[in-house]
Amino acid sequence: MPLSESKRKANNKWDAANMTVLGCKVRRDRAEQFKAACKKNGTSPNAIFMAAMEKFMEEHGEAEEAPEP
Helix, strand or coil: CCCHHHHHHHHHHHHHCCCCCCCCCHHHHHHHEEEEEEHCCCCCHHHCCCCCHHHHHHHHHCCCCCCCC
């Protein structure tokens, strides 16, 4: 079911206050291969990046409980 306009606005407001985008440059062909591999395995690039970030933070003593949205 699509979000209502008011819920979408509330989500956008919360995201603006609490979220940020991390990015990196990769070769276009490699990015397409990565996205295809994620789709084939039933996941998303974001899920892979989040898992890698959490693992890195845990291994380097920087892990902390993320608050639920």
